Amino acid sequence: MEQRYVLLENVQKVFDTRSGRFVALRDVNLAVRQGEFVSIIGHSGCGKSTLLNLISGLTESSGGVLVCAGREIAGPGPDRSVVFQNHSLLPWMTCFENVYLAVERVFKSQEAKADLQRRTHEALELVGLVHAAHKYPHEISGGMKQRVGIARALSMQPKVLLLDEPLGALDALTRAHLQDEILRIVAATGCTTIMVTHDVDEAVLLSDRIVMMTNGPAATIGQILDIDLPRPRQRLELLQDPRYLCLRGEVLRFLYERQDRAA
Amino acid sequence: MAVVKLKAKVEMSKHVDAHAAPAVEAGAAAAVQKNLPLLPRYAPQLLAALRYVVPPALGLVLFVLLWAQISTLSGLPGPVKTWDSAQQVFGNPFYQNGPNDQGIGWNVLHSLARVAIGFGLAALIGIPFGFMIGRFTFLNRMSAPIISLLRPVSPLAWLPIGLYVFKEAQPAAIWVIFISSIWPMIINTAVGVTRVPQDYLNVARVLRLNEWKVFSKILFPAVLPYMLTGVRLSIGVAWLVIVAAEMLTGGVGLGFWVWDEWNNLNVEHIIIAIFVVGIVGLLLEQALVLVAKRFEYQG
Numbered sequence A: 001m002e003q004r005y006v007l008l009e010n011v012q013k014v015f016d017t018r019s020g021r022f023v024a025l026r027d028v029n030l031a032v033r034q035g036e037f038v039s040i041i042g043h044s045g046c047g048k049s050t051l052l053n054l055i056s057g058l059t060e061s062s063g064g065v066l067v068c069a070g071r072e073i074a075g076p077g078p079d080r081s082v083v084f085q086n087h088s089l090l091p092w093m094t095c096f097e098n099v100y101l102a103v104e105r106v107f108k109s110q111e112a113k114a115d116l117q118r119r120t121h122e123a124l125e126l127v128g129l130v131h132a133a134h135k136y137p138h139e140i141s142g143g144m145k146q147r148v149g150i151a152r153a154l155s156m157q158p159k160v161l162l163l164d165e166p167l168g169a170l171d172a173l174t175r176a177h178l179q180d181e182i183l184r185i186v187a188a189t190g191c192t193t194i195m196v197t198h199d200v201d202e203a204v205l206l207s208d209r210i211v212m213m214t215n216g217p218a219a220t221i222g223q224i225l226d227i228d229l230p231r232p233r234q235r236l237e238l239l240q241d242p243r244y245l246c247l248r249g250e251v252l253r254f255l256y257e258r259q260d261r262a263a
Numbered sequence B: 001m002a003v004v005k006l007k008a009k010v011e012m013s014k015h016v017d018a019h020a021a022p023a024v025e026a027g028a029a030a031a032v033q034k035n036l037p038l039l040p041r042y043a044p045q046l047l048a049a050l051r052y053v054v055p056p057a058l059g060l061v062l063f064v065l066l067w068a069q070i071s072t073l074s075g076l077p078g079p080v081k082t083w084d085s086a087q088q089v090f091g092n093p094f095y096q097n098g099p100n101d102q103g104i105g106w107n108v109l110h111s112l113a114r115v116a117i118g119f120g121l122a123a124l125i126g127i128p129f130g131f132m133i134g135r136f137t138f139l140n141r142m143s144a145p146i147i148s149l150l151r152p153v154s155p156l157a158w159l160p161i162g163l164y165v166f167k168e169a170q171p172a173a174i175w176v177i178f179i180s181s182i183w184p185m186i187i188n189t190a191v192g193v194t195r196v197p198q199d200y201l202n203v204a205r206v207l208r209l210n211e212w213k214v215f216s217k218i219l220f221p222a223v224l225p226y227m228l229t230g231v232r233l234s235i236g237v238a239w240l241v242i243v244a245a246e247m248l249t250g251g252v253g254l255g256f257w258v259w260d261e262w263n264n265l266n267v268e269h270i271i272i273a274i275f276v277v278g279i280v281g282l283l284l285e286q287a288l289v290l291v292a293k294r295f296e297y298q299g
């Protein structure tokens, strides 16, 4: 296990806006272990998405070093797959085709068509959506769309899985259900995962560590909390676990005492 | 409300003789009830359909009446005279008496052929060009001044250029169609490309799709609705322009026909031509609306 699989050193991001330079992030230092699950939490607008987009390579950093699996991050690539907040499925393709597009891109050079189809099928199976494979995105529910997005991201067998508030737009029940599913999938695949969220319970339930960000502008990492709860974790059992309540309290205290601000 | 009431009435009429309606029912409801035995069970749907049929029909009737009135005042041929003449014209649409005297069917087909060639060439060049200026900002900025300069030029101003270059009427007319119908396709396609949601392009970037895949899997399907709007506008312009162009260039075609009948002072035929132009234009437009519906996706 590599200790510094994803490495950020003195990362900085400045936007050139119409009203001048806007420093969104400064002095971000973070090292993520291989196979680790890290959540990024913070108030709205502090720069969580910006940070994730820097790791995915969709935005370019203005300073500092970003490394993934020993190579400097220069632009996006299928080794760091992203689950977008608004699913971003292509509406003119079925769920199967949406996943297949990704599978094809990554494995086409080594595998036959039948293998590519099997991979696509397996990815949909992982999120329990084989029955909806031939439906179009507008024919399925929001939760199902998000699961297809996750299937697409996982189907590429990425080194790092990046999730930007993947469950943010869902109702509480669907959300809890998908959290359990993510917990199961991550345990099964052992994928290194970085997830942005604004849900404290979600962060504590899923993460090995929680990265808490200060408010912008010029946001940075305020505190990193180790979540040493044993796995596999059960949502209902955790509710009675005093350690869980204590960790949850700590995140809440950070957000509402030290970084309190109307978003 | 009225529909609901009516439904209740239909239920009632099963049990009670509708003609012996209780006197308590007030004005409108009673009137509806009187008709009840005539109306089948899908009376509500029928009424809804009537609501769509009656106003247009009324409009047409009023139009014909107005036309008849104007014709008595101005000496233009009225609806009846035109109708008689139309029966002759359409009775033998494909006759051929030499190059300058052919049936209406030939004239329509010749005009359509010119539009098809001119418009087809415009699509062949305009759509790919639209994609390129939508995708590459440099190209966009480069061509923006030229497009905004040339687009507002009246179509017929291009005719002399065509005549000078091609030395012949037929290609000149096609040239006019080409140059006047290309702009909506270029502009709508380009706008469509710039409106492709960033999310879809981010997917392409994360997957690092090659330019062909980006085009075929993301850009083209996303732009298609915009493109078809451009095509529709273009067809409209092309059909609008062809009559005028043919009036000037001659040859077989609706525009020439109109001009020829003006020289013969056969005003009924001119009115018939106006209807034919309108109806063919409408059909072209509707055909493309259908195509566009077929390719619409739900975001």
Ligand SMILES: Nc1ncnc2c1ncn2[C@@H]1O[C@H](COP(=O)(O)OP(=O)(O)OP(=O)(O)O)[C@@H](O)[C@H]1O
Residues within 6 Å of the ligand: A015, A016, A017, A022, A024, A042, A043, A044, A045, A046, A047, A048, A049, A050, A051, A198, A216
């Ligand atoms: N392209 C951009 N140009 C200029 N400023 C930007 C740009 N993208 C983000 N910002 C600014 O950077 C800051 C951080 O934005 P970001 O989207 O990362 O916030 P966030 O933490 O993800 O918020 P949320 O929880 O609401 O999604 C915001 O103040 C935003 O206005």
Ligand SMILES: [Mg+2]
Residues within 6 Å of the ligand: A048, A049, A050
């Ligand atoms: Mg965000």
